[in-house]
Amino acid sequence: MNAAPRPFWPPLVAGIVLGLALLATFLVTGHGLGASGFFTKVAAALGDWVAPEATAGNSYLGGYVRGGAPLAGWITWEVIGLVLGGLIGSLTSGRFRAQVERGPRIGVGRRLAAAFGGGILVGAGARLARGCTSGLGLSGGATLAVAGFVFLMFFFAAGFAAMRLVRRNWT
Amino acid sequence: MTGEIAWPLYDAGFWPALLLGLFFGLALEGAGFGSPRKLTAQFTLRDFAVFKVMFTAVLVAATGLWLAETAGLIAGNSVYVPTLYFWAIALGGALIGAGFALGGYCPGTSATGLASGRWDALVFIAGMVVGVWIFAGAFDAIEPLYLAAEGPKSQTLDQLIGLPTPVILAVFAVVAVAGFRLGSRLEARFGGPVGAAEIVGGEATGRTRSR
Numbered sequence: 001m002n003a004a005p006r007p008f009w010p011p012l013v014a015g016i017v018l019g020l021a022l023l024a025t026f027l028v029t030g031h032g033l034g035a036s037g038f039f040t041k042v043a044a045a046l047g048d049w050v051a052p053e054a055t056a057g058n059s060y061l062g063g064y065v066r067g068g069a070p071l072a073g074w075i076t077w078e079v080i081g082l083v084l085g086g087l088i089g090s091l092t093s094g095r096f097r098a099q100v101e102r103g104p105r106i107g108v109g110r111r112l113a114a115a116f117g118g119g120i121l122v123g124a125g126a127r128l129a130r131g132c133t134s135g136l137g138l139s140g141g142a143t144l145a146v147a148g149f150v151f152l153m154f155f156f157a158a159g160f161a162a163m164r165l166v167r168r169n170w171t
Numbered sequence: 172m173t174g175e176i177a178w179p180l181y182d183a184g185f186w187p188a189l190l191l192g193l194f195f196g197l198a199l200e201g202a203g204f205g206s207p208r209k210l211t212a213q214f215t216l217r218d219f220a221v222f223k224v225m226f227t228a229v230l231v232a233a234t235g236l237w238l239a240e241t242a243g244l245i246a247g248n249s250v251y252v253p254t255l256y257f258w259a260i261a262l263g264g265a266l267i268g269a270g271f272a273l274g275g276y277c278p279g280t281s282a283t284g285l286a287s288g289r290w291d292a293l294v295f296i297a298g299m300v301v302g303v304w305i306f307a308g309a310f311d312a313i314e315p316l317y318l319a320a321e322g323p324k325s326q327t328l329d330q331l332i333g334l335p336t337p338v339i340l341a342v343f344a345v346v347a348v349a350g351f352r353l354g355s356r357l358e359a360r361f362g363g364p365v366g367a368a369e370i371v372g373g374e375a376t377g378r379t380r381s382r
Contacts, residue, residue: 008367042296083282088197097288118275119302129260
């Protein structure tokens, strides 16, 4: 289990493979790759399960559940592939580890609390922005969309600013 | 050149989606993006993989799309281009950047983290679901902000700046080369980049932290 893992791909190689996958996605589907749309569907499906009336009546999520089968759709199949690709990569390279990954100075409880809080910010932010690093940054950027580059500028600026506050969590 | 096949195919079927997602996942995992320590090291300047991989991918796909259009394979305006809503995208992007630094992932890489065995990625995903609920619960109040400062529909950089696409791509290529060089220099100074052995090897067998 703890054999030495194979090194990560050089960033240039990973970037070219990712760029070709993105280009192929545009040619096949007419749109780019995404991720946060799937988690919106998960939120709609779980909302439909625990509070069906509130979810159906919600002005944002209602449209996801009214037609039934809120999880069905292209982005769901794509994210299943995304997880499968990650599994194949991590298992064949010895890089799969069941662990709570954290910096050397933070405990498991605090790391999980930070992961949950960061997830809340990202989940809400992606709905506000109408997309995430994949859908807006990567896919929008590839079409040279102004929206994609506005997203990337604020994403990187806020990331650097926030890291000044949470650096101890990671280093 | 393409016979009777019209590109893009506008195929929303299961198998192409699964296959394209699979390559997406292989690339993210190969890049090391299942590791929140590697991802967040971008923001301590110790690891520039996030910038390098994203910028390379954008340049490759943008160049490919331009070539496909120039060669007549696809028509102009045939792929989806998002529209700017300045405040929503600026604030949403900032929330994602801050949440990334705090939580260690963005939505796509959280799936890669989960596929690499990271329990913290699963907790991050649960947080995202709660974040969507909070946004949905507040949507009526937020809606004016959500729709404010709408830009021209599907506006692209060449339209905004008034330069031809190949010139913009050439500028991007120069920025990419400069960014790779500067990034590698900073990585060396801060004891990076973060290697796989350091992340999953228990004892760090890769480069050690300089301090």
